[in-house]
Amino acid sequence: MKYREQTIETLKKELKIEKDIYDTVLKEGINIDISRGKPCSEQLDLSNELLTILKDCALPTGPADVRNYGGLQGVLPMREIFADLLGVKVSQVMAGDNSSLNMMYDSVQRCMQFGVMGSTPWNKLEKVKFICPSPGYDRHFTVTSAFGIELITVPMDNEGPIMDVIESLVKSDDSIKGIWCVPKYSNPTGVTYSDAVVDRLASMECAASDFRIFWDNAYAVHDLYEDSTPLKNIYDSCDNAGNPNRVYMFTSTSKITLPGAGVACFASSDANIKDVLEIIKYQTIGPNKVNQFAHAQFLGNADGVRAIMKKHADIIRPKFQAILNVLEDEFGGSDIASWSKPLGGYFISYDVMNGCAKRVYELCKNAGLVITTVGDTFPYGRDDKDSNIRIAPTFTNTNELDKACKILVCSTKIACIEKIMADK
Amino acid sequence: MKYREQTIETLKKELKIEKDIYDTVLKEGINIDISRGKPCSEQLDLSNELLTILKDCALPTGPADVRNYGGLQGVLPMREIFADLLGVKVSQVMAGDNSSLNMMYDSVQRCMQFGVMGSTPWNKLEKVKFICPSPGYDRHFTVTSAFGIELITVPMDNEGPIMDVIESLVKSDDSIKGIWCVPKYSNPTGVTYSDAVVDRLASMECAASDFRIFWDNAYAVHDLYEDSTPLKNIYDSCDNAGNPNRVYMFTSTSKITLPGAGVACFASSDANIKDVLEIIKYQTIGPNKVNQFAHAQFLGNADGVRAIMKKHADIIRPKFQAILNVLEDEFGGSDIASWSKPLGGYFISYDVMNGCAKRVYELCKNAGLVITTVGDTFPYGRDDKDSNIRIAPTFTNTNELDKACKILVCSTKIACIEKIMADK
Numbered sequence: 001m002k003y004r005e006q007t008i009e010t011l012k013k014e015l016k017i018e019k020d021i022y023d024t025v026l027k028e029g030i031n032i033d034i035s036r037g038k039p040c041s042e043q044l045d046l047s048n049e050l051l052t053i054l055k056d057c058a059l060p061t062g063p064a065d066v067r068n069y070g071g072l073q074g075v076l077p078m079r080e081i082f083a084d085l086l087g088v089k090v091s092q093v094m095a096g097d098n099s100s101l102n103m104m105y106d107s108v109q110r111c112m113q114f115g116v117m118g119s120t121p122w123n124k125l126e127k128v129k130f131i132c133p134s135p136g137y138d139r140h141f142t143v144t145s146a147f148g149i150e151l152i153t154v155p156m157d158n159e160g161p162i163m164d165v166i167e168s169l170v171k172s173d174d175s176i177k178g179i180w181c182v183p184k185y186s187n188p189t190g191v192t193y194s195d196a197v198v199d200r201l202a203s204m205e206c207a208a209s210d211f212r213i214f215w216d217n218a219y220a221v222h223d224l225y226e227d228s229t230p231l232k233n234i235y236d237s238c239d240n241a242g243n244p245n246r247v248y249m250f251t252s253t254s255k256i257t258l259p260g261a262g263v264a265c266f267a268s269s270d271a272n273i274k275d276v277l278e279i280i281k282y283q284t285i286g287p288n289k290v291n292q293f294a295h296a297q298f299l300g301n302a303d304g305v306r307a308i309m310k311k312h313a314d315i316i317r318p319k320f321q322a323i324l325n326v327l328e329d330e331f332g333g334s335d336i337a338s339w340s341k342p343l344g345g346y347f348i349s350y351d352v353m354n355g356c357a358k359r360v361y362e363l364c365k366n367a368g369l370v371i372t373t374v375g376d377t378f379p380y381g382r383d384d385k386d387s388n389i390r391i392a393p394t395f396t397n398t399n400e401l402d403k404a405c406k407i408l409v410c411s412t413k414i415a416c417i418e419k420i421m422a423d424k
Numbered sequence: 425m426k427y428r429e430q431t432i433e434t435l436k437k438e439l440k441i442e443k444d445i446y447d448t449v450l451k452e453g454i455n456i457d458i459s460r461g462k463p464c465s466e467q468l469d470l471s472n473e474l475l476t477i478l479k480d481c482a483l484p485t486g487p488a489d490v491r492n493y494g495g496l497q498g499v500l501p502m503r504e505i506f507a508d509l510l511g512v513k514v515s516q517v518m519a520g521d522n523s524s525l526n527m528m529y530d531s532v533q534r535c536m537q538f539g540v541m542g543s544t545p546w547n548k549l550e551k552v553k554f555i556c557p558s559p560g561y562d563r564h565f566t567v568t569s570a571f572g573i574e575l576i577t578v579p580m581d582n583e584g585p586i587m588d589v590i591e592s593l594v595k596s597d598d599s600i601k602g603i604w605c606v607p608k609y610s611n612p613t614g615v616t617y618s619d620a621v622v623d624r625l626a627s628m629e630c631a632a633s634d635f636r637i638f639w640d641n642a643y644a645v646h647d648l649y650e651d652s653t654p655l656k657n658i659y660d661s662c663d664n665a666g667n668p669n670r671v672y673m674f675t676s677t678s679k680i681t682l683p684g685a686g687v688a689c690f691a692s693s694d695a696n697i698k699d700v701l702e703i704i705k706y707q708t709i710g711p712n713k714v715n716q717f718a719h720a721q722f723l724g725n726a727d728g729v730r731a732i733m734k735k736h737a738d739i740i741r742p743k744f745q746a747i748l749n750v751l752e753d754e755f756g757g758s759d760i761a762s763w764s765k766p767l768g769g770y771f772i773s774y775d776v777m778n779g780c781a782k783r784v785y786e787l788c789k790n791a792g793l794v795i796t797t798v799g800d801t802f803p804y805g806r807d808d809k810d811s812n813i814r815i816a817p818t819f820t821n822t823n824e825l826d827k828a829c830k831i832l833v834c835s836t837k838i839a840c841i842e843k844i845m846a847d848k
Binding site for chain 2: 099286
């Protein structure tokens with residue numbers, strides 16, 4: 001239905017119908033959370049073998065004993081798996097503890113405190129800015145804003161961030177020191193950066209010589225369907241463009257094995273790794289190597305990773321499809337909602353009529369459905385259009401998801417119809 | 425033998441004997457490392473059950489599922505064990521990943537970047553200083569010097585650091601922001617701080633309101649003998665003195681279970697924990713909770729910790745005694761060497777005649793025995809007396825330890841006799 005073309009009379013009738021549905025839902029005492037990209041129990045069970053895999057393994061002995069101190073860069077077999085997945089050399093990979101967010105935060109903090117390869121520590125500069133393609137990942141934005149870094153919102157299209165805007169910004173402003181990217185199955189839009197976007201990021205002229213791309217490849221192998229959407233290797237692009245040190249790459253096994261006990265990864269040029277280790281050597285004697293070793297045993301190699309990812313996809317794909325089907329049924333051809341149709345990752349990006357997202361959020365919340373706080377997908381929590389809602393379908397079971405959809409749909413209709421009526 | 429009282433003739437004879445021994449040793453092609461406080465394989469084996477303990481455990485389900493995201497402060501049963509060991513409330517405990525050094529580094533970094541409970545970030549002050557009781561732990565000193573913090577050396581006696589000196593320093597100088605302490609079985613001297621020292625640290629007047637004691641209780645339960653040396657609860661002392669927020673406490677299971685895969689702990693007042701979580705929430709979604717849960721299952725409770733520590737002691741006590749016996753046999757009543765007789769911890773602090781430690785180090789190194797770099801036990805790697813050597817007996821097996829002692833003894837004698845002869 002094109003709601004904006006309807007008479008007040010029709011809208012009133014529609015509103016009444018939706019409010020009745022809403023009132024019925026209210027009485028059900030629902031409590032569902034689709035706000036965060038969390039795997040469900042069934043997904044976690046795919047890695048239960050990991051928890052006891054060391055019972056049959058011979059642990060390395062002597063200096064390589066993973067139970068003892070040492071090994072700042074992580075355990076070799078786990079680094080080899082990451083190197084293979086990311087298309088870099090093993091020497092370029094650091095395997096860490098369970099949180100790639102922690103590695104990203106620490107990377108920003110190191111730049112603030114110590115600079116990059118001998119550059120002025122960012123703390124000592126009057127102004128530091130980061131480019132934030134949006135909608136994007138809230139935790140990226142809050143890391144940089146915690147350090148007082150100014151966030152510059154740059155819109156996304158279906159090839160990635162708008163490169164004309166970015167190129168013009170970084171060329172002239174040396175206080176722009178970095179950009180946050182989720183290049184594959186982007187959070188929340190599901191977009192995978194095109195080859196052209198990757199190449200332009202790698203080769204663009206930057207006023208700041210210590211500009212770094214924070215390349216959070218969180219969904220590197222997180223395909224929902226048989227065919228994987230290819231992502232160009234940005235390290236190679238940077239290297240070819242004569243900017244081998246431009247990119248800090250991150251990934252983790254959080255959504256491959258266990259979010260609460262996975263292995264995170266930082267990968268970059270040998271020179272960047274050296275620069276970073278020079279500081280990290282003061283911070284720790286080494287990450288949890290037993291967990292890394294267990295992971296390497298469990299996953300085997302990059303193909304082992306891809307195999308388990310197919311099992312994840314089989315569990316979560318129906319959840320995505322259930323929501324997409326409802327949205328298509330309810331809003332296909334309508335003028336009040338549009339949404340992404342992701343081929344991977346963890347989110348559906350759902351845009352309602354401008355000025356209505358906060359109201360939808362409130363209505364959902366009051367009915368017991370928690371969705372990501374509206375605005376969180378933008379720097380400073382500010383969605384100027386008040387339009388974007390992030391839906392995370394994975395954690396919830398199918399039965400709950402039906403209810404969640406029901407609430408989301410009638411909340412959307414109520415909010416939008418009210419807005420249209422008020423505007424008339 | 426009182427070497428300094430001998431004639432040149434006797435010294436020459438002694439030197440010849442020791443050099444012959446040294447030459448014999450040289451031919452053996454020895455390669456032994458007693459430089460770091462690392463548990464030996466036999467100690468690590470005590471925790472092998474930990475690696476597979478989850479096979480028989482029911483994991484918590486629902487929101488408390490340790491496999492999934494969340495739980496910034498760590499897993500409750502592990503926090504309870506730490507709380508019991510440290511004598512604080514569970515709310516005051518954060519359980520982390522495997523490295524307490526990492527928690528200490530991050531704590532210093534947070535103070536530098538964000539200040540303490542709203543105080544001026546230390547980065548913005550012209551000067552920040554830390555008190556470093558010495559000899560002490562090299563990694564503490566390098567953390568603070570990495571941040572450009574000035575290190576003030578304060579000597580130790582057998583009750584802990586010299587409090588008269590410290591009280592006078594912190595009272596008048598508000599750029600002194602902290603002190604590093606290893607209060608029990610101190611690294612390397614083995615000293616446990618007396619009740620008076622604990623109380624004076626807790627109650628002393630500090631010019632800096634954001635002064636923090638970095639209380640690295642790394643050897644909290646690491647007794648070598650049946651009787652544990654008691655350490656007064658510094659949090660209670662601080663609280664009683666009206667300075668409840670003065671102390672940041674750290675400990676870990678690195679030398680209880682596995683250094684490469686243990687659980688570290690930060691404990692402090694509720695107000696400090698709140699202050700710290702306000703920043704850490706940007707840094708990570710949570711530590712490795714599966715590892716924490718496995719630890720809690722394996723250790724059971726504080727008594728379980730004490731039980732495993734007795735087994736550690738049984739393995740390493742003979743190593744300490746072997747070295748102490750040799751030192752007593754060779755240097756008892758001599759005027760060229762003295763040493764600590766620790767009741768716990770991981771080190772023997774060995775002092776040779778002033779001006780001889782570096783030469784002893786060189787001689788040992790050339791004969792294939794690696795000891796801690798001379799100077800490392802002091803700020804900036806500077807042992808002005810060139811006297812202190814740290815011995816770490818645990819990692820090596822008894823057979824190797826005999827050889828290590830032989831090298832250490834003849835190297836000491838050669839270095840000191842040469843020095844005495846040169847001085848005459």
